[in-house]
Amino acid sequence: MKIIIYGSQYGTAKQYATELAKRIKCEIRSYEEIKDIDSYETIIYIGALYAGGVLGMKKTFRNLQNITDKKIIVVTVGLADPNDKGNTETIRSGIKKQLSAEVYDNAVIFHLRGGIDYSRLNFKHKTMMSLLYRKAIKLPEEKKTAEVQAMIETYNKQVDFINFNELDSIIHNI
Numbered sequence: 001m002k003i004i005i006y007g008s009q010y011g012t013a014k015q016y017a018t019e020l021a022k023r024i025k026c027e028i029r030s031y032e033e034i035k036d037i038d039s040y041e042t043i044i045y046i047g048a049l050y051a052g053g054v055l056g057m058k059k060t061f062r063n064l065q066n067i068t069d070k071k072i073i074v075v076t077v078g079l080a081d082p083n084d085k086g087n088t089e090t091i092r093s094g095i096k097k098q099l100s101a102e103v104y105d106n107a108v109i110f111h112l113r114g115g116i117d118y119s120r121l122n123f124k125h126k127t128m129m130s131l132l133y134r135k136a137i138k139l140p141e142e143k144k145t146a147e148v149q150a151m152i153e154t155y156n157k158q159v160d161f162i163n164f165n166e167l168d169s170i171i172h173n174i
Protein backbone atom coordinates (compact mmCIF):
# COMPACT_ATOMS: atom_id res chain seq x y z
CA MET A 1 0.00 0.00 0.00
CA LYS A 2 1.21 3.48 -0.87
CA ILE A 3 0.66 6.77 0.93
CA ILE A 4 1.57 10.37 0.20
CA ILE A 5 2.06 12.50 3.32
CA TYR A 6 2.54 16.23 2.99
CA GLY A 7 3.77 19.02 5.24
CA SER A 8 2.60 22.36 3.90
CA GLN A 9 1.95 25.72 5.51
CA TYR A 10 0.77 27.80 2.56
CA GLY A 11 -0.27 25.13 0.08
CA THR A 12 2.51 24.70 -2.49
CA ALA A 13 3.75 21.34 -1.15
CA LYS A 14 0.11 20.29 -0.85
CA GLN A 15 -0.48 21.18 -4.53
CA TYR A 16 2.38 18.89 -5.58
CA ALA A 17 1.14 16.14 -3.24
CA THR A 18 -2.43 16.39 -4.53
CA GLU A 19 -1.32 16.24 -8.17
CA LEU A 20 0.95 13.26 -7.49
CA ALA A 21 -1.85 11.43 -5.65
CA LYS A 22 -4.12 12.03 -8.63
CA ARG A 23 -1.53 10.69 -11.04
CA ILE A 24 -0.53 7.56 -9.11
CA LYS A 25 -3.96 7.09 -7.53
CA CYS A 26 -3.11 6.69 -3.88
CA GLU A 27 -4.07 7.82 -0.40
CA ILE A 28 -2.97 11.31 0.65
CA ARG A 29 -2.81 12.85 4.14
CA SER A 30 -1.33 15.83 5.91
CA TYR A 31 1.39 14.94 8.44
CA GLU A 32 -0.92 16.35 11.10
CA GLU A 33 -3.53 13.69 10.38
CA ILE A 34 -1.32 10.62 10.29
CA LYS A 35 -0.01 8.69 13.26
CA ASP A 36 0.95 5.18 12.20
CA ILE A 37 2.84 4.77 8.94
CA ASP A 38 4.12 1.25 9.59
CA SER A 39 1.39 -0.44 7.61
CA TYR A 40 2.40 1.23 4.31
CA GLU A 41 4.99 -0.29 2.00
CA THR A 42 5.67 2.89 0.07
CA ILE A 43 5.82 6.19 1.93
CA ILE A 44 6.15 9.37 -0.10
CA TYR A 45 6.78 12.43 2.06
CA ILE A 46 6.37 15.82 0.36
CA GLY A 47 7.35 18.67 2.66
CA ALA A 48 7.97 22.40 2.47
CA LEU A 49 11.36 23.74 3.53
CA TYR A 50 11.42 26.13 6.48
CA ALA A 51 14.88 27.32 7.54
CA GLY A 52 16.41 24.12 6.21
CA GLY A 53 13.89 21.82 7.92
CA VAL A 54 11.26 19.79 6.07
CA LEU A 55 7.90 20.61 7.69
CA GLY A 56 6.54 17.66 9.67
CA MET A 57 9.06 15.11 8.38
CA LYS A 58 10.95 14.43 11.60
CA LYS A 59 7.72 13.86 13.53
CA THR A 60 6.32 11.57 10.84
CA PHE A 61 9.31 9.24 10.56
CA ARG A 62 10.12 9.23 14.27
CA ASN A 63 7.75 6.38 15.02
CA LEU A 64 8.53 4.23 12.01
CA GLN A 65 9.45 0.80 13.35
CA ASN A 66 9.97 -1.47 10.41
CA ILE A 67 12.11 0.03 7.69
CA THR A 68 13.20 -3.14 5.91
CA ASP A 69 11.33 -3.72 2.65
CA LYS A 70 9.88 -0.22 2.72
CA LYS A 71 10.26 2.26 -0.07
CA ILE A 72 10.77 5.77 1.29
CA ILE A 73 10.68 8.81 -0.95
CA VAL A 74 11.30 12.30 0.42
CA VAL A 75 10.43 15.30 -1.73
CA THR A 76 11.36 18.81 -0.60
CA VAL A 77 9.53 21.91 -1.80
CA GLY A 78 11.41 25.17 -1.44
CA LEU A 79 12.24 28.49 -2.97
CA ALA A 80 15.88 27.69 -3.69
CA ASP A 81 16.54 26.41 -7.22
CA PRO A 82 17.12 22.63 -7.08
CA ASN A 83 19.19 22.81 -10.27
CA ASP A 84 21.92 24.46 -8.22
CA LYS A 85 24.17 21.79 -6.69
CA GLY A 86 25.05 23.93 -3.67
CA ASN A 87 21.35 24.31 -2.86
CA THR A 88 20.61 20.58 -2.98
CA GLU A 89 23.69 19.79 -0.88
CA THR A 90 22.47 22.21 1.80
CA ILE A 91 18.98 20.70 1.70
CA ARG A 92 20.33 17.15 1.95
CA SER A 93 22.54 17.91 4.93
CA GLY A 94 19.46 19.38 6.63
CA ILE A 95 17.43 16.24 5.89
CA LYS A 96 20.21 14.06 7.28
CA LYS A 97 19.95 15.83 10.62
CA GLN A 98 16.20 15.29 10.80
CA LEU A 99 16.06 11.56 10.05
CA SER A 100 17.58 8.48 11.65
CA ALA A 101 20.57 7.11 9.70
CA GLU A 102 18.49 4.06 8.76
CA VAL A 103 15.63 6.09 7.26
CA TYR A 104 18.02 8.55 5.57
CA ASP A 105 20.05 5.76 3.95
CA ASN A 106 16.86 4.11 2.68
CA ALA A 107 15.29 7.28 1.30
CA VAL A 108 15.31 8.42 -2.30
CA ILE A 109 15.33 12.23 -2.24
CA PHE A 110 13.89 14.66 -4.77
CA HIS A 111 13.70 18.46 -4.79
CA LEU A 112 10.92 20.60 -6.21
CA ARG A 113 10.49 24.34 -6.43
CA GLY A 114 7.50 25.93 -4.74
CA GLY A 115 6.62 29.59 -4.43
CA ILE A 116 5.96 32.34 -1.96
CA ASP A 117 3.43 35.10 -1.48
CA TYR A 118 4.69 37.56 1.11
CA SER A 119 1.25 39.06 1.56
CA ARG A 120 0.06 35.70 2.96
CA LEU A 121 2.90 35.04 5.39
CA ASN A 122 2.08 34.94 9.09
CA PHE A 123 3.77 37.38 11.46
CA LYS A 124 6.50 34.93 12.52
CA HIS A 125 7.44 34.04 8.95
CA LYS A 126 7.34 37.70 7.81
CA THR A 127 9.69 38.64 10.66
CA MET A 128 12.05 35.73 9.89
CA MET A 129 12.23 36.67 6.21
CA SER A 130 12.78 40.33 7.00
CA LEU A 131 15.73 39.47 9.30
CA LEU A 132 17.20 37.08 6.72
CA TYR A 133 16.82 39.67 3.97
CA ARG A 134 18.47 42.45 5.95
CA LYS A 135 21.40 40.14 6.71
CA ALA A 136 21.60 38.90 3.11
CA ILE A 137 21.79 42.27 1.41
CA LYS A 138 24.80 43.20 3.54
CA LEU A 139 26.80 40.17 2.36
CA PRO A 140 29.63 40.78 -0.11
CA GLU A 141 28.74 39.54 -3.64
CA GLU A 142 31.06 36.50 -3.45
CA LYS A 143 29.31 35.29 -0.26
CA LYS A 144 25.83 35.40 -1.82
CA THR A 145 24.99 31.77 -2.63
CA ALA A 146 22.29 30.94 -5.23
CA GLU A 147 19.89 30.35 -2.33
CA VAL A 148 20.60 33.79 -0.81
CA GLN A 149 20.39 35.44 -4.24
CA ALA A 150 16.98 33.83 -4.89
CA MET A 151 15.72 35.05 -1.52
CA ILE A 152 16.87 38.62 -2.24
CA GLU A 153 15.29 38.62 -5.71
CA THR A 154 11.93 37.33 -4.49
CA TYR A 155 11.74 39.33 -1.26
CA ASN A 156 8.32 40.90 -0.66
CA LYS A 157 6.97 39.54 -3.93
CA GLN A 158 4.62 36.83 -5.05
CA VAL A 159 6.38 34.12 -7.05
CA ASP A 160 5.22 30.73 -8.27
CA PHE A 161 7.72 28.17 -9.57
CA ILE A 162 5.37 25.18 -9.36
CA ASN A 163 5.96 22.83 -12.26
CA PHE A 164 4.03 19.55 -12.24
CA ASN A 165 6.22 18.17 -15.06
CA GLU A 166 8.90 17.76 -12.40
CA LEU A 167 6.75 15.00 -10.86
CA ASP A 168 7.57 12.69 -13.78
CA SER A 169 10.95 11.59 -12.41
CA ILE A 170 9.34 10.83 -9.03
CA ILE A 171 6.56 8.79 -10.67
CA HIS A 172 9.21 6.93 -12.62
CA ASN A 173 10.89 6.00 -9.34
CA ILE A 174 7.73 4.78 -7.56
Ligand SMILES: Cc1cc2nc3c(=O)[nH]c(=O)nc-3n(C[C@H](O)[C@H](O)[C@H](O)COP(=O)(O)O)c2cc1C
Nearest residue numbers: 008009010011012013048051052078079080114115
Ligand atom coordinates in the same frame (compact mmCIF):
# COMPACT_ATOMS: atom_id res chain seq x y z
C1 LIG B 1 10.31 31.59 7.16
C2 LIG B 1 10.59 30.89 5.87
C3 LIG B 1 11.74 30.09 5.75
C4 LIG B 1 12.01 29.43 4.53
N1 LIG B 1 13.15 28.65 4.44
C5 LIG B 1 13.46 28.07 3.25
C6 LIG B 1 14.65 27.29 3.10
O1 LIG B 1 15.41 27.07 4.03
N2 LIG B 1 14.93 26.78 1.87
C7 LIG B 1 14.10 26.98 0.78
O2 LIG B 1 14.42 26.50 -0.32
N3 LIG B 1 12.93 27.67 0.91
C8 LIG B 1 12.60 28.22 2.11
N4 LIG B 1 11.43 28.94 2.25
C9 LIG B 1 10.48 28.99 1.12
C10 LIG B 1 9.41 27.90 1.23
O3 LIG B 1 9.99 26.63 1.33
C11 LIG B 1 8.51 27.96 -0.01
O4 LIG B 1 7.78 29.16 0.05
C12 LIG B 1 7.58 26.76 -0.12
O5 LIG B 1 7.00 26.74 -1.41
C13 LIG B 1 6.50 26.80 0.96
O6 LIG B 1 5.70 25.65 0.90
P1 LIG B 1 4.17 25.64 1.43
O7 LIG B 1 3.43 26.64 0.57
O8 LIG B 1 3.72 24.24 1.14
O9 LIG B 1 4.17 25.98 2.87
C14 LIG B 1 11.14 29.58 3.43
C15 LIG B 1 9.97 30.38 3.58
C16 LIG B 1 9.70 31.02 4.78
C17 LIG B 1 8.46 31.87 4.88
